[in-house]
Amino acid sequence: MPADRSALGAFLRSRRDRLTPAQAGITAFPGARRVPGLRREELAVLAGLSPDYYSRVEQGRQPTVSTEVLDALARALRLDDTERAHLHTLAAPPRRRTSRPTATQQQADPGLLRLMTTLDHVPAMVLGRSGTILATNHLLRCVLGRTFEPGSSLMRYLFLDPDARERIVNWESFAQASVGALRREMGLHPDDAQLQRLVAELREADPDVARWWDDQGVRDYASVPKQIDHPVAGPLSFDIELVTMANLPDQHLIVYTVQPDSPTARALPLVASWDADVQGRATAPTMES
Numbered sequence: 001m002p003a004d005r006s007a008l009g010a011f012l013r014s015r016r017d018r019l020t021p022a023q024a025g026i027t028a029f030p031g032a033r034r035v036p037g038l039r040r041e042e043l044a045v046l047a048g049l050s051p052d053y054y055s056r057v058e059q060g061r062q063p064t065v066s067t068e069v070l071d072a073l074a075r076a077l078r079l080d081d082t083e084r085a086h087l088h089t090l091a092a093p094p095r096r097r098t099s100r101p102t103a104t105q106q107q108a109d110p111g112l113l114r115l116m117t118t119l120d121h122v123p124a125m126v127l128g129r130s131g132t133i134l135a136t137n138h139l140l141r142c143v144l145g146r147t148f149e150p151g152s153s154l155m156r157y158l159f160l161d162p163d164a165r166e167r168i169v170n171w172e173s174f175a176q177a178s179v180g181a182l183r184r185e186m187g188l189h190p191d192d193a194q195l196q197r198l199v200a201e202l203r204e205a206d207p208d209v210a211r212w213w214d215d216q217g218v219r220d221y222a223s224v225p226k227q228i229d230h231p232v233a234g235p236l237s238f239d240i241e242l243v244t245m246a247n248l249p250d251q252h253l254i255v256y257t258v259q260p261d262s263p264t265a266r267a268l269p270l271v272a273s274w275d276a277d278v279q280g281r282a283t284a285p286t287m288e289s
Contacts, residue, residue: 005060007187008090012058014216015077016043024076046076065091082184086218089187105151108134109245112253121268123238123256127221130195131155131182134251142271143228143236143256155182155198159206169227169235172208179212180219187218221254232274233267 017037021028029042038046044054049069056062057069070091074084106128116124116137123140125133131154141147145167148157158164158175165171179202186195203210222242230236238256245251258265 007190008087009058009060011087011090011216012073012077015079015083016040019077024078043073043076047072049073064093082180082218082220082223086184086187106132106134106251108150109248109251111245112243112248112251115243115253119255120272122258125154125254127154127252127254129189129250130185130192130198131178139268139272140256142274143230145231153198154178155202159202159209167229169229170224174224174226175208176212176217177219177224178221179209180217180223181221183213183216184218184220221252226256230267230271233271236264236267236271237262238264 016039017035019038020036021038021042024038024042024046026042026046029039033039040055040058041051044051047054047069049057049072053062057065057073067088070088071084074087077083079087108126108128112126113135116126116135120137120139123143124137125140125148126135128134133148133152133154134150136148145163146157146161155178158168158171158178168174182195182199186192186199189195199209199213203213220242222240224240226238226240228236228238238258241255241257243253243255258268
């Protein structure tokens with residue numbers, strides 16, 4: 001089976017394994033069940049497909065899959081918008097994927113940088129391919145308590161820096177979503193050697209990464225709020241918003257937003273004026289590390 005079709009089949013199997021017949025609103029077909037999730041023939045019926053056709057899709061024997069079929073499968077499997085987009089990406093012919101080389105140093109888009117400079121009242125960063133940090137503002141460095149030079153790896157910070165697990169209160173939820181974002185990126189860029197090396201490194205270093213990666217879950221970088229335990233300001237709560245330029249889909253402005261007049265909003269001026277926690281801290285590892 002070609003690599004792209006293998007990924008498509010693995011994703012479909014993982015999504016039907018997590019959905020029981022009762023959750024799908026159907027009566028389970030008779031016979032012994034090896035897994036609690038949907039059988040192939042049950043998913044086929046839900047999606048309005050013949051069991052033989054769906055088997056060819058999942059096993060990689062169907063050379064092309066129409067948009068209508070993919071949408072029917074997404075509805076039957078109750079996929080969210082990110083999962084639906086991932087399904088369409090995996091089913092696309094390889095020539096329609098974007099797999100530009102990443103050997104050259106990534107540079108933050110000037111437009112995103114200018115936008116970030118206007119947001120000095122909230123933490124923000126520009127994130128590139130493979131979770132590469134391209135730029136940060138002062139407040140983000142104060143909130144996270146360290147500097148991030150351009151080229152630093154957000155993923156290595158999350159999984160290899162013990163301080164990340166201490167400072168990010170909901171570390172597990174945030175880290176799992178970040179692994180899902182990496183898997184979504186791998187679907188878009190299956191030939192990205194740097195991304196492949198990063199995933200292999202993190203899987204070897206942390207069993208959580210290996211487990212979450214094998215679950216086939218896909219997310220985006222803005223899917224989970226972040227809760228911070230700041231040593232001076234105390235608990236800080238942020239929603240995460242993502243801004244992407246239409247002509248530069250591989251870069252995102254990540255903004256930590258706050259509710260007006262919330263305890264976090266009132267604490268941020270104090271955090272911005274107090275940067276002793278940043279001084280002297282080691283820089284986060286770069287993608288080349």
